[in-house]
Amino acid sequence: MVDYEIYELGDVRLSTGQTLRDAKLAYKTYGTLNEDKSNAIVYPTWYSGQHYDNEWLIGEGMALDPSRYFIIVPNMLGNGLSTSPSNTPPPHQGSRFPKVTFYDNVEQQRRLVANHFGIESLALVTGWSMGAGQTYQWAVSYPDMVQRILPFCGSSKTAEHxxxxxxxxxxxxxxxxxxxxxxxxxxxxxxxxxxxxxxxxxxxxxxxxxxxxxxxxxxxxxxxxxxxxxxxxxxxxxxxxxxxxxxLWTWQNGDIGRTPGFAGDHLRALASIRAKAIVMPAEKDLYFPPEDEEFAVSHMPNAELRVIPGVWGHFAGGGVNPTDTAFIDQALKELLAR
CATH class of the missing domain: 1.10.1740 (Rna Polymerase Sigma Factor; Chain: A)
Incomplete structure (x- = not known):
């Protein structure tokens, strides 16, 4: 049983110079878009995750409450639901699939948000791990559109480690x-x-x-x-x-400095973010250690660093530990109240 919808993208010219033919963006929405379209939130997926893997942070009484907000969960290109190696016909199936960046993902998500739903402003973009990378990219690509961001357990540039x-x-x-x-x-x-x-x-x-x-x-x-x-x-x-x-290629090549207009300058891209931000690394995350995000926050004009305490490492952001979930949810509530 399919519990998601498909937005037809057509042929997409990617930032890598390749073309994704007859591309499709799978997505699911939660809640109702209000009359002035001011209650929209984008919550992208993560490495290997699909929309239902994000549902632990959505619910009645939580920050991402469908009775208050219209939450859009777009499936990342390559995740098996949106256009991916596993569902693309020849000649671009399998290992011949084009290279896709965070920038490319966000460009297509923006088409869904703006062209399909007619949304001009986002109350929030948030996400875990690669979802956090897309959150940063949204804030850099569309600074006038994104009001708030809360990237957790992720980064704006993939570190060499x-x-x-x-x-x-x-x-x-x-x-x-x-x-x-x-x-x-x-x-x-x-x-x-x-x-x-x-x-x-x-x-x-x-x-x-x-x-x-x-x-x-x-x-x-x-x-x-x-x-x-x-x-x-x-x-x-x-x-x-x-x-x-x-x-994996998308993750390894994550860098908001590669956004057109920034000529690879990661710090200038961070400084361009206008959205109110709470950046939330996990205390013992081996992928995205707090000191990396502390550095990023120091170059963002409206950002606060808030470290998720505890021993769960990267999976502090995965929805498996109720204490961490409550910590993230509280920060989202505070950010949305600003």
């Missing part, structure tokens, strides 16, 4: 003989299992493992090996390898 981590994910897939240069008939299962093992050491902190929190709610695994197989391998076995590699 983060790129190195992603190289491990990439090579876990492409060194599996079953990958066949991306033209496989069956998923490279060994590679996808290896991706889960690579991610396991990065998505959660050292302290999470010291405390063996994988044995407790919401995971409830008996042993470490049980957790590695049952959660991490299982997570990525459900994904398409070429989709993962497409989104």
């Amino acid at each position: 983060n790129i190195v981590f992603l190289e491990g994910v990439k090579y876990a897939i492409i060194t599996d003989a079953a990958w066949q240069e991306g033209m496989y008939d069956k998923q490279p299962v060994k590679g996808l299992r290896a991706v889960g093992r690579v991610y396991a050491g990065w998505g959660l902190s050292q302290a999470f493992y010291w405390q063996q929190l994988y044995k407790k709610d919401p995971f409830d695994f008996a042993t470490l090996e049980d957790f590695l197989v049952g959660f991490w391998e299982g997570l990525f076995l459900a994904k398409d390898a070429n989709n993962l590699l497409t989104m």
